[in-house]
Amino acid sequence: MSSELQGKEVVIDCCGSLFYAERDARGFYICPVCREAVLFSEEDLIRHLAAHARRTLKRRHRVPKR
Numbered sequence: 334m335s336s337e338l339q340g341k342e343v344v345i346d347c348c349g350s351l352f353y354a355e356r357d358a359r360g361f362y363i364c365p366v367c368r369e370a371v372l373f374s375e376e377d378l379i380r381h382l383a384a385h386a387r388r389t390l391k392r393r394h395r396v397p398k399r
C-alpha cells in the first residue's frame with residue numbers, strides 16, 4: 334500500500350458527479366458528505382455516495398415499521 338496517498342484528497346467519480354474525499358491515517362476514505370462514515374475501499378465509498386445521492390442515509394438506524 335502506498336503511504337503517499339494517506340491524508341490526501343482523492344477524487345471519486347460517482348454517478349457522473351465528482352466528490353473529493355479525504356483519506357485518514359489508515360488510508361481509509363472519509364465520506365465528504367456526512368464526514369461520519371469511514372469507507373474501506375473506493376468501491377464502498379462510491380456505493381455510500383450513491384446512497385447519499387438517493388437520500389437514503391438520512392436515518393441510518395431506522396426503526397422498522399410494524
Ligand SMILES: [Zn+2]
Pocket residue numbers: 364365366367368369370381385390
Ligand atoms: Zn456519508
